[in-house]
Amino acid sequence: MxxxxxxxxxxxxxxxxxxxxxxxxxxxxxxxxxxxxxxxxxxxxxxxxxxxxxxxxxxxxxxxxxxxxxxxxxxxxxxxxxxxxxxxxxxxxxxxxxxxxxxxxxxxxxxxxxxxxxxxxxxxxxxxxxxxxxxxxxxxxxxxxxxxxxxxxxxxxxxxxxxxxxxxxxxxxxxxxxxxxxxxxxxxxxxxxxxxxxxxxxxxxxxxxxxYSDLITLTDFENRTEKSAPKPKPEQRKEYKTPEITTTYKNTVVKEKPKETFSHNEELPKINLEELEDKDLILSYFENLPEVELNRLEALIQNKYKQVLTKEQKQNLVLHYISEKKLYDHQRFLPK
Structure with missing residues (x-):
């Protein structure tokens, strides 16, 4: 610790x-x-x-x-x-x-x-x-x-x-x-x-x-699940483009280009499963996760990146989190 x-x-x-x-x-x-x-x-x-x-x-x-x-x-x-x-x-x-x-x-x-x-x-x-x-x-x-x-x-x-x-x-x-x-x-x-x-x-x-990071994760998740009233979900920042405006001045046509709007969401990390350390152990651990634990990890990922994620993105990010925190290693709780 x-x-x-x-x-x-x-x-x-x-x-x-x-x-x-x-x-x-x-x-x-x-x-x-x-x-x-x-x-x-x-x-x-x-x-x-x-x-x-x-x-x-x-x-x-x-x-x-x-x-x-x-x-x-x-x-x-x-x-x-x-x-x-x-x-x-x-x-x-x-x-x-x-x-x-x-x-x-x-x-x-x-x-x-x-x-x-x-x-x-x-x-x-x-x-x-x-x-x-x-x-x-x-x-x-x-x-x-x-x-x-x-x-x-x-x-x-x-x-x-x-x-x-x-x-x-x-x-x-x-x-x-x-x-x-x-x-x-x-x-x-x-x-x-x-x-x-x-x-x-x-x-x-x-x-x-x-x-300590694992302890905080467990206690924080427990606190969230015990709340009787669900917390409002954070608003998702959507990317949109303003419509193109065309103005005609006699014989001249002027087109105003739409202003680009950029999202400030955190960039998703690029994950290559083949490069993960202990790939087989990680995949085995992921496949045998109880539904409650899987939901907890997905909630952590969703809360971290605060954007709409596809099922495949969630899976890859969960695998990355398991690898990063070495959750598959049952000896990580032993005194260091």
Whole structure:
């Protein structure tokens, strides 16, 4: 990809998403085999990781929403992602409050102010538990709805977006089962969330590795096809000649020559199929194009030259475009 085509913050976010997934897996192992309920140390560890995890996940989702909006020009999921972020923020803030109060209680055990600290801790724990309960169920519901929305994204990396959407739905289902204690462990929630983080990082990495001109072409075509009202077609510039005017002065006949009008349309390139590089691959790719993709390419050609083209001209220009962009080369998306 050309340098500075896409802001580096998205690539950094993709890397953070991969690191975050590793942290979730490590904590899942700790939670399953080393966590001891009812101890101060493990209580601090659990709440501390919950706050850290919430902040990292909040940042990843926030930047991912930007990525969908500003790189893929997709904004249909904005409402659901915003709602998810709000309840995630409430949940993280509630957990942080409980963690802070628990640290104060622990420190007061040696200072003698035990009663006041315990009272404050009990109050914050009750209110925190209520907010956590509401936020958790809201996040579960939003995860299912968001997953159903994301799985329909087909601008780029359609298969990965489908997997991401179904994983969000799976995360919601697993969270419901975990909330009611039907799974007997929280490991599945951590692993499912790690899967979400990996998929987000992978999507960002794949898109970042694409050729920027191809990405712009795909997103621009998607935007045009989603418009409900068709755009008026640009007027075709027609060549015409003014009629010849004959004026008679007694015995002399004077003919005024018509003024020639020239079209300013862009000149069509001269294309010799025999001289195209990888001619056989190009023709094979062209003959197997789906109708939707063929229409997209013809629309690009029509928009570029802005003049009436014959079927043969369109075909030749599409072949030239395929050759120029090397669309037939399936390795062009690999990192350069």
């Amino acid at each position: 050309k340098e500075n085509s896409i802001p580096k913050i998205y690539q950094i976010t993709g890397l953070i998403a991969f690191i975050y997934s590793i942290l979730l897996v490590v904590y899942a192992i700790y939670n399953q085999f080393f966590y001891v309920d009812g101890t101060w140390f493990h209580g601090f560890t659990a709440n501390g990781f919950a706050v850290l995890s919430g902040l990292i996940w909040f940042g990843i989702l926030f930047i991912f929403k930007w990525f969908l909006n500003r790189v893929l020009y997709y904004s249909k999921s904005n409402l659901l992602i915003n709602a998810y972020l709000i309840f995630l923020g409430i949940s993280t803030l509630s957990t942080a409050t409980v963690l802070y109060k628990s640290i104060k209680v622990y420190s007061s055990l040696e200072e003698g102010d035990k009663f006041n600290s315990l009272t404050a801790f009990a109050t914050s724990s009750i209110s925190g538990a209520i907010f956590l309960f509401i936020s958790s169920f809201a996040i579960i519901l939003i995860s299912v709805l968001l997953g159903n929305q994301i799985r329909k994204i087909d601008i780029v990396q359609k298969q990965l977006f489908q997997i991401l959407g179904f994983t969000f739905i799976g995360y919601g289902v697993v969270s419901v089962l975990g909330t009611f204690g039907l799974l007997g462990t929280d490991v599945f929630q951590f692993l499912t969330k790690a899967g979400l983080s990996i998929l987000i990082g992978l999507i960002i990495k794949k898109v970042f590795s694409m050729d």
